[in-house]
Amino acid sequence: MALDKPYKDIPGTIIFDAEQSRKGYWLNQFCMSLMKAPNRDRFKANQRAYLDEWAMTEEQKQAVLDMDLNRAMQLGGNIYFLAKIGATHGRSFQQMAGSMTGLSEDAYRAMMVGGGRSIEGNRHLGEDGDAQPQQQPQGQAAPSKKA
Protein backbone atom coordinates (compact mmCIF):
# COMPACT_ATOMS: atom_id res chain seq x y z
CA MET A 1 0.00 0.00 0.00
CA ALA A 2 1.33 3.43 -0.88
CA LEU A 3 1.93 5.87 1.94
CA ASP A 4 -0.98 8.20 2.58
CA LYS A 5 0.07 11.76 1.71
CA PRO A 6 -2.92 13.99 2.41
CA TYR A 7 -0.64 17.04 2.33
CA LYS A 8 -0.14 16.76 -1.44
CA ASP A 9 -3.12 19.04 -2.11
CA ILE A 10 -1.84 22.01 -0.12
CA PRO A 11 -0.72 24.76 -2.52
CA GLY A 12 2.79 26.20 -2.43
CA THR A 13 4.02 23.63 0.09
CA ILE A 14 6.46 20.71 -0.04
CA ILE A 15 6.38 18.36 2.93
CA PHE A 16 9.77 16.88 3.76
CA ASP A 17 8.86 13.21 3.84
CA ALA A 18 10.93 10.08 3.27
CA GLU A 19 10.71 10.46 -0.52
CA GLN A 20 12.02 14.05 -0.43
CA SER A 21 14.64 13.08 2.14
CA ARG A 22 16.01 10.31 -0.09
CA LYS A 23 16.21 12.71 -3.03
CA GLY A 24 17.89 15.40 -1.00
CA TYR A 25 20.22 13.37 1.19
CA TRP A 26 23.53 14.77 -0.10
CA LEU A 27 22.16 18.26 -0.69
CA ASN A 28 21.09 18.41 2.95
CA GLN A 29 24.29 16.83 4.25
CA PHE A 30 26.29 19.42 2.29
CA CYS A 31 24.23 22.09 4.10
CA MET A 32 25.13 20.53 7.47
CA SER A 33 28.82 20.93 6.65
CA LEU A 34 28.29 24.72 6.67
CA MET A 35 27.85 24.66 10.44
CA LYS A 36 31.64 24.77 10.70
CA ALA A 37 33.29 28.13 10.11
CA PRO A 38 36.28 26.77 8.10
CA ASN A 39 33.85 25.02 5.73
CA ARG A 40 31.84 28.22 5.31
CA ASP A 41 35.05 30.03 4.37
CA ARG A 42 36.01 27.39 1.84
CA PHE A 43 32.51 27.35 0.34
CA LYS A 44 32.42 31.13 -0.02
CA ALA A 45 35.90 31.19 -1.56
CA ASN A 46 34.90 28.78 -4.35
CA GLN A 47 31.31 27.56 -4.27
CA ARG A 48 31.57 25.35 -7.33
CA ALA A 49 34.70 23.57 -6.11
CA TYR A 50 33.16 23.00 -2.69
CA LEU A 51 29.93 21.66 -4.17
CA ASP A 52 31.89 19.30 -6.42
CA GLU A 53 33.15 17.54 -3.29
CA TRP A 54 29.58 16.29 -2.67
CA ALA A 55 27.61 13.53 -4.39
CA MET A 56 24.89 16.00 -5.38
CA THR A 57 23.16 16.16 -8.76
CA GLU A 58 24.12 18.96 -11.12
CA GLU A 59 20.62 20.41 -10.73
CA GLN A 60 21.02 20.52 -6.96
CA LYS A 61 24.39 22.25 -7.27
CA GLN A 62 22.93 24.79 -9.67
CA ALA A 63 20.01 25.52 -7.33
CA VAL A 64 22.54 26.22 -4.55
CA LEU A 65 24.65 28.47 -6.79
CA ASP A 66 21.50 30.35 -7.88
CA MET A 67 20.15 30.41 -4.27
CA ASP A 68 16.90 29.17 -5.85
CA LEU A 69 15.35 27.76 -2.70
CA ASN A 70 12.11 26.64 -4.33
CA ARG A 71 14.12 24.54 -6.76
CA ALA A 72 16.32 23.24 -3.93
CA MET A 73 13.17 22.20 -2.03
CA GLN A 74 11.78 20.39 -5.08
CA LEU A 75 15.08 18.54 -5.37
CA GLY A 76 14.83 17.24 -1.83
CA GLY A 77 16.19 20.09 0.26
CA ASN A 78 14.70 20.82 3.64
CA ILE A 79 14.32 24.41 4.74
CA TYR A 80 16.14 23.97 8.04
CA PHE A 81 19.12 22.48 6.21
CA LEU A 82 18.98 25.04 3.39
CA ALA A 83 18.93 27.78 6.02
CA LYS A 84 22.63 27.03 6.66
CA ILE A 85 23.42 28.23 3.13
CA GLY A 86 21.49 31.42 3.79
CA ALA A 87 23.29 31.91 7.10
CA THR A 88 26.62 31.45 5.32
CA HIS A 89 25.66 34.27 2.95
CA GLY A 90 24.43 36.40 5.87
CA ARG A 91 20.76 36.11 4.89
CA SER A 92 18.02 36.09 7.52
CA PHE A 93 15.30 33.47 7.64
CA GLN A 94 12.83 36.11 6.57
CA GLN A 95 14.89 36.94 3.50
CA MET A 96 15.12 33.27 2.64
CA ALA A 97 11.42 32.56 3.14
CA GLY A 98 10.48 35.69 1.24
CA SER A 99 12.70 34.73 -1.69
CA MET A 100 10.46 31.71 -2.34
CA THR A 101 7.28 33.75 -2.74
CA GLY A 102 8.05 35.97 -5.72
CA LEU A 103 7.49 39.02 -3.52
CA SER A 104 10.21 41.61 -3.06
CA GLU A 105 11.93 41.64 0.32
CA ASP A 106 10.06 44.81 1.30
CA ALA A 107 6.71 43.50 0.10
CA TYR A 108 7.17 40.25 2.01
CA ARG A 109 8.16 42.08 5.19
CA ALA A 110 5.17 44.39 4.81
CA MET A 111 2.88 41.38 4.37
CA MET A 112 4.18 39.91 7.64
CA VAL A 113 3.82 43.19 9.53
CA GLY A 114 0.28 43.37 8.17
CA GLY A 115 -0.59 40.05 9.79
CA GLY A 116 0.91 37.54 7.36
CA ARG A 117 -0.43 35.69 4.36
CA SER A 118 -4.12 34.92 4.54
CA ILE A 119 -5.25 31.31 4.77
CA GLU A 120 -8.28 32.13 2.61
CA GLY A 121 -8.00 30.42 -0.75
CA ASN A 122 -4.75 28.76 0.30
CA ARG A 123 -5.98 25.59 1.99
CA HIS A 124 -6.45 23.35 -1.04
CA LEU A 125 -5.14 23.30 -4.58
CA GLY A 126 -7.71 24.69 -6.98
CA GLU A 127 -8.85 27.59 -4.77
CA ASP A 128 -7.98 31.17 -5.66
CA GLY A 129 -5.55 32.31 -2.93
CA ASP A 130 -2.25 34.05 -3.62
CA ALA A 131 -0.13 30.91 -3.06
CA GLN A 132 -1.93 28.91 -5.79
CA PRO A 133 0.11 27.80 -8.82
CA GLN A 134 -2.02 29.89 -11.21
CA GLN A 135 -1.01 33.03 -9.25
CA GLN A 136 2.73 32.41 -9.59
CA PRO A 137 5.00 34.18 -9.44
CA GLN A 138 3.35 36.32 -6.80
CA GLY A 139 3.95 40.02 -6.99
CA GLN A 140 4.04 39.74 -10.78
CA ALA A 141 0.91 37.74 -11.52
CA ALA A 142 -1.22 39.63 -9.03
CA PRO A 143 -1.06 43.15 -10.52
CA SER A 144 -1.53 41.96 -14.11
CA LYS A 145 -4.51 39.91 -13.02
CA LYS A 146 -6.11 42.98 -11.48
CA ALA A 147 -5.34 45.11 -14.53
Added chain:
Amino acid sequence: MAKITASVYTSHVPAIGAAMDLGKTQEDYWKPVFAGYDFSKKWMKDNKPDVIFLVYNDHATAFSLDMIPTFAIGTAAEFTPADEGFGPRPVPKVIGHPDLASHIAQSVIQQDFDLTIVNKMDVDHGLTVPLSLMCGEQDPVKGSWPCPVIPFAVNVVQYPVPSGQRCFNLGKAIRKAIESYDQDLNVQIWGTGGMSHQLQGARAGLINREWDNAWLDKMIADPAAAAAVPHIDYVREAGSEGIELVMWLIARGAMSDVPYNAADATALIAARDHSTRVRHRFYHVPASNTAVGHLILENQ
Protein backbone atom coordinates in the same frame (compact mmCIF):
# COMPACT_ATOMS: atom_id res chain seq x y z
CA MET B 1 9.03 13.56 45.66
CA ALA B 2 9.56 15.70 42.62
CA LYS B 3 6.53 17.41 41.15
CA ILE B 4 5.53 19.50 38.17
CA THR B 5 4.35 22.89 39.34
CA ALA B 6 3.76 24.67 36.06
CA SER B 7 4.02 24.45 32.31
CA VAL B 8 5.24 27.15 29.97
CA TYR B 9 4.55 27.35 26.24
CA THR B 10 6.27 29.62 23.79
CA SER B 11 7.34 30.01 20.18
CA HIS B 12 11.10 29.76 19.63
CA VAL B 13 11.71 31.93 16.56
CA PRO B 14 15.48 32.30 15.83
CA ALA B 15 15.08 36.00 14.97
CA ILE B 16 13.91 36.62 18.56
CA GLY B 17 17.26 35.30 19.77
CA ALA B 18 19.08 37.44 17.23
CA ALA B 19 17.10 40.53 18.31
CA MET B 20 18.16 39.93 21.92
CA ASP B 21 21.78 39.15 21.02
CA LEU B 22 22.05 42.30 18.87
CA GLY B 23 20.32 44.62 21.36
CA LYS B 24 17.25 45.29 19.18
CA THR B 25 14.55 44.55 21.74
CA GLN B 26 13.51 48.19 22.08
CA GLU B 27 13.05 48.72 18.34
CA ASP B 28 9.45 49.37 17.31
CA TYR B 29 9.26 46.08 15.45
CA TRP B 30 10.38 43.99 18.43
CA LYS B 31 8.98 45.96 21.39
CA PRO B 32 5.51 44.35 21.33
CA VAL B 33 7.03 40.85 21.15
CA PHE B 34 9.19 41.33 24.23
CA ALA B 35 6.47 43.23 26.12
CA GLY B 36 4.52 39.97 26.04
CA TYR B 37 7.25 38.37 28.17
CA ASP B 38 7.65 41.10 30.82
CA PHE B 39 5.22 39.32 33.11
CA SER B 40 6.89 35.99 32.38
CA LYS B 41 10.38 37.14 33.39
CA LYS B 42 9.03 38.37 36.70
CA TRP B 43 7.04 35.18 37.15
CA MET B 44 10.18 33.12 36.52
CA LYS B 45 12.02 35.01 39.27
CA ASP B 46 9.12 34.53 41.70
CA ASN B 47 8.63 30.88 40.76
CA LYS B 48 12.15 29.67 40.17
CA PRO B 49 12.09 25.96 39.42
CA ASP B 50 14.78 23.45 40.42
CA VAL B 51 14.74 21.88 36.96
CA ILE B 52 13.20 22.74 33.58
CA PHE B 53 12.18 19.86 31.33
CA LEU B 54 12.33 21.63 27.97
CA VAL B 55 10.56 20.15 24.96
CA TYR B 56 11.77 21.57 21.66
CA ASN B 57 12.82 20.49 18.22
CA ASP B 58 16.27 20.36 16.79
CA HIS B 59 16.45 22.27 13.48
CA ALA B 60 18.97 20.12 11.61
CA THR B 61 21.62 21.00 14.19
CA ALA B 62 22.46 18.09 16.47
CA PHE B 63 20.61 15.67 14.20
CA SER B 64 21.39 15.71 10.49
CA LEU B 65 19.94 13.11 8.13
CA ASP B 66 22.39 10.59 9.67
CA MET B 67 19.98 9.87 12.51
CA ILE B 68 16.46 11.10 13.15
CA PRO B 69 15.23 10.18 16.62
CA THR B 70 11.52 10.78 17.15
CA PHE B 71 12.00 11.56 20.85
CA ALA B 72 15.47 12.26 22.29
CA ILE B 73 16.25 12.99 25.95
CA GLY B 74 19.46 14.81 26.85
CA THR B 75 21.17 13.05 29.77
CA ALA B 76 24.49 14.93 29.60
CA ALA B 77 25.94 17.12 32.36
CA GLU B 78 26.02 20.10 30.01
CA PHE B 79 25.02 21.18 26.52
CA THR B 80 26.76 23.77 24.37
CA PRO B 81 24.82 26.34 22.32
CA ALA B 82 25.25 25.31 18.67
CA ASP B 83 26.75 27.09 15.70
CA GLU B 84 23.77 27.08 13.33
CA GLY B 85 25.63 28.84 10.54
CA PHE B 86 26.02 32.31 12.08
CA GLY B 87 28.30 31.23 14.92
CA PRO B 88 26.91 30.15 18.32
CA ARG B 89 24.48 32.44 20.18
CA PRO B 90 26.30 34.36 22.93
CA VAL B 91 24.39 32.71 25.77
CA PRO B 92 25.50 30.57 28.72
CA LYS B 93 25.99 26.85 28.28
CA VAL B 94 23.07 24.76 29.45
CA ILE B 95 23.60 22.69 32.58
CA GLY B 96 21.77 19.37 32.51
CA HIS B 97 20.40 17.15 35.25
CA PRO B 98 21.79 13.72 34.36
CA ASP B 99 20.29 11.94 37.34
CA LEU B 100 16.70 13.08 36.85
CA ALA B 101 17.03 12.75 33.07
CA SER B 102 18.17 9.13 33.42
CA HIS B 103 15.37 8.44 35.86
CA ILE B 104 12.82 9.86 33.42
CA ALA B 105 14.33 7.86 30.55
CA GLN B 106 14.05 4.65 32.54
CA SER B 107 10.51 5.29 33.70
CA VAL B 108 9.19 6.53 30.35
CA ILE B 109 10.81 3.75 28.33
CA GLN B 110 9.28 1.22 30.69
CA GLN B 111 5.93 2.91 30.08
CA ASP B 112 6.43 1.88 26.42
CA PHE B 113 7.76 5.12 24.90
CA ASP B 114 10.98 4.43 23.02
CA LEU B 115 13.18 7.41 23.80
CA THR B 116 16.64 7.91 22.35
CA ILE B 117 19.17 8.65 25.08
CA VAL B 118 21.62 11.37 24.08
CA ASN B 119 24.83 11.91 26.03
CA LYS B 120 26.38 14.44 23.70
CA MET B 121 24.43 17.13 21.90
CA ASP B 122 24.67 20.81 21.06
CA VAL B 123 21.43 22.73 21.53
CA ASP B 124 20.05 25.19 18.99
CA HIS B 125 17.70 28.18 19.07
CA GLY B 126 14.75 25.85 19.70
CA LEU B 127 16.05 25.44 23.25
CA THR B 128 17.97 28.64 23.92
CA VAL B 129 15.41 31.18 22.64
CA PRO B 130 12.71 30.09 25.13
CA LEU B 131 15.30 30.32 27.94
CA SER B 132 16.27 33.82 26.79
CA LEU B 133 12.64 34.92 26.57
CA MET B 134 11.77 33.64 30.05
CA CYS B 135 15.03 34.53 31.81
CA GLY B 136 16.18 37.65 29.93
CA GLU B 137 19.63 38.33 28.51
CA GLN B 138 22.49 36.47 30.21
CA ASP B 139 26.18 37.02 29.82
CA PRO B 140 27.60 33.97 28.03
CA VAL B 141 30.48 33.58 30.50
CA LYS B 142 29.58 35.35 33.75
CA GLY B 143 25.85 34.67 33.49
CA SER B 144 23.93 31.43 33.86
CA TRP B 145 20.44 30.02 33.41
CA PRO B 146 18.47 29.87 36.66
CA CYS B 147 18.53 26.07 37.00
CA PRO B 148 19.47 22.81 35.26
CA VAL B 149 17.60 22.01 32.06
CA ILE B 150 16.74 18.62 30.57
CA PRO B 151 16.58 19.01 26.79
CA PHE B 152 13.92 16.86 25.12
CA ALA B 153 14.05 16.97 21.32
CA VAL B 154 11.11 15.92 19.13
CA ASN B 155 11.42 15.23 15.42
CA VAL B 156 9.10 17.60 13.57
CA VAL B 157 11.46 18.05 10.62
CA GLN B 158 11.22 14.84 8.59
CA TYR B 159 7.91 13.06 8.21
CA PRO B 160 6.55 10.99 9.78
CA VAL B 161 6.51 13.15 12.89
CA PRO B 162 4.71 11.96 16.04
CA SER B 163 0.99 12.63 16.35
CA GLY B 164 -0.49 15.10 18.81
CA GLN B 165 -2.07 12.15 20.61
CA ARG B 166 1.29 10.41 20.99
CA CYS B 167 2.83 13.61 22.35
CA PHE B 168 -0.04 14.10 24.80
CA ASN B 169 0.25 10.54 26.09
CA LEU B 170 4.00 10.93 26.40
CA GLY B 171 3.42 13.99 28.58
CA LYS B 172 1.37 11.86 30.96
CA ALA B 173 4.19 9.32 31.15
CA ILE B 174 6.75 12.07 31.83
CA ARG B 175 4.66 13.38 34.72
CA LYS B 176 4.44 9.89 36.19
CA ALA B 177 8.21 9.56 35.86
CA ILE B 178 8.88 12.90 37.56
CA GLU B 179 6.48 12.15 40.38
CA SER B 180 8.33 8.90 41.12
CA TYR B 181 11.68 10.66 41.61
CA ASP B 182 12.71 10.60 45.27
CA GLN B 183 14.24 14.02 45.64
CA ASP B 184 11.94 16.98 46.37
CA LEU B 185 12.24 19.00 43.19
CA ASN B 186 10.06 21.66 41.73
CA VAL B 187 9.99 20.91 38.00
CA GLN B 188 8.58 23.02 35.19
CA ILE B 189 7.81 21.50 31.82
CA TRP B 190 8.03 23.72 28.77
CA GLY B 191 6.56 23.06 25.34
CA THR B 192 7.96 25.21 22.56
CA GLY B 193 7.64 25.98 18.83
CA GLY B 194 4.75 27.22 16.69
CA MET B 195 2.39 28.92 16.34
CA SER B 196 1.26 29.32 12.74
CA HIS B 197 4.13 29.75 10.33
CA GLN B 198 5.34 28.49 7.00
CA LEU B 199 8.95 29.04 5.99
CA GLN B 200 8.89 27.55 2.50
CA GLY B 201 7.36 27.71 -0.93
CA ALA B 202 4.85 30.10 -2.43
CA ARG B 203 2.72 29.83 0.73
CA ALA B 204 5.57 31.12 2.96
CA GLY B 205 4.39 33.76 5.39
CA LEU B 206 1.09 32.07 6.15
CA ILE B 207 -0.44 33.14 9.47
CA ASN B 208 -3.79 31.95 10.80
CA ARG B 209 -4.68 34.02 13.82
CA GLU B 210 -8.19 32.58 14.24
CA TRP B 211 -7.00 28.98 14.12
CA ASP B 212 -4.11 29.64 16.51
CA ASN B 213 -6.36 31.23 19.10
CA ALA B 214 -9.05 28.59 18.80
CA TRP B 215 -6.34 25.94 19.26
CA LEU B 216 -5.02 27.73 22.37
CA ASP B 217 -8.55 27.84 23.84
CA LYS B 218 -8.95 24.13 23.19
CA MET B 219 -5.52 23.20 24.53
CA ILE B 220 -6.24 25.03 27.78
CA ALA B 221 -9.82 23.91 28.36
CA ASP B 222 -10.07 20.55 26.62
CA PRO B 223 -6.56 19.25 26.01
CA ALA B 224 -7.74 15.76 25.07
CA ALA B 225 -9.64 17.32 22.15
CA ALA B 226 -6.57 19.34 21.12
CA ALA B 227 -4.55 16.10 21.21
CA ALA B 228 -6.98 14.53 18.73
CA VAL B 229 -6.27 17.17 16.05
CA PRO B 230 -4.65 15.32 13.11
CA HIS B 231 -1.39 16.40 11.49
CA ILE B 232 -2.99 17.53 8.30
CA ASP B 233 -5.01 20.18 10.14
CA TYR B 234 -1.85 21.78 11.54
CA VAL B 235 -0.13 21.78 8.16
CA ARG B 236 -3.12 23.01 6.18
CA GLU B 237 -4.36 25.59 8.70
CA ALA B 238 -1.20 26.71 10.53
CA GLY B 239 1.46 26.22 7.85
CA SER B 240 4.05 23.53 7.22
CA GLU B 241 6.06 24.53 10.30
CA GLY B 242 2.92 24.98 12.43
CA ILE B 243 3.23 21.23 13.06
CA GLU B 244 5.67 22.19 15.85
CA LEU B 245 2.60 22.78 18.03
CA VAL B 246 2.35 19.04 18.74
CA MET B 247 5.24 19.63 21.15
CA TRP B 248 3.04 21.83 23.34
CA LEU B 249 0.86 18.79 23.95
CA ILE B 250 3.72 17.00 25.72
CA ALA B 251 3.81 19.76 28.32
CA ARG B 252 0.02 19.95 28.51
CA GLY B 253 -0.28 16.18 28.98
CA ALA B 254 2.03 16.42 32.00
CA MET B 255 -0.29 18.74 33.95
CA SER B 256 -2.15 17.28 36.91
CA ASP B 257 -5.68 18.00 35.62
CA VAL B 258 -5.05 15.41 32.89
CA PRO B 259 -5.79 11.84 34.02
CA TYR B 260 -2.97 9.34 33.41
CA ASN B 261 -5.48 6.95 32.02
CA ALA B 262 -8.96 8.08 31.05
CA ALA B 263 -10.28 4.50 31.42
CA ASP B 264 -9.10 4.26 35.03
CA ALA B 265 -11.58 5.54 37.65
CA THR B 266 -8.91 6.34 40.27
CA ALA B 267 -6.92 8.35 37.76
CA LEU B 268 -10.05 10.24 36.70
CA ILE B 269 -10.90 11.13 40.30
CA ALA B 270 -7.31 12.17 41.04
CA ALA B 271 -7.33 14.46 38.01
CA ARG B 272 -10.65 15.99 39.07
CA ASP B 273 -9.03 17.19 42.29
CA HIS B 274 -6.77 19.39 40.25
CA SER B 275 -7.29 22.35 38.03
CA THR B 276 -5.02 24.35 35.83
CA ARG B 277 -4.77 28.09 36.18
CA VAL B 278 -3.84 30.32 33.27
CA ARG B 279 -1.31 32.80 34.66
CA HIS B 280 -0.43 34.45 31.39
CA ARG B 281 -1.51 34.35 27.76
CA PHE B 282 0.02 36.29 24.89
CA TYR B 283 -0.27 36.27 21.12
CA HIS B 284 1.42 38.53 18.59
CA VAL B 285 2.01 38.66 14.84
CA PRO B 286 4.71 38.79 13.55
CA ALA B 287 8.15 37.82 14.73
CA SER B 288 9.93 37.40 11.44
CA ASN B 289 7.75 34.77 9.64
CA THR B 290 5.91 33.53 12.69
CA ALA B 291 2.93 34.05 14.99
CA VAL B 292 4.23 34.17 18.55
CA GLY B 293 2.11 32.36 21.13
CA HIS B 294 2.86 32.11 24.82
CA LEU B 295 1.10 30.63 27.85
CA ILE B 296 1.91 29.95 31.46
CA LEU B 297 -0.26 27.35 33.19
CA GLU B 298 0.06 26.52 36.88
CA ASN B 299 -1.06 23.36 38.62
CA GLN B 300 -3.55 24.07 41.43
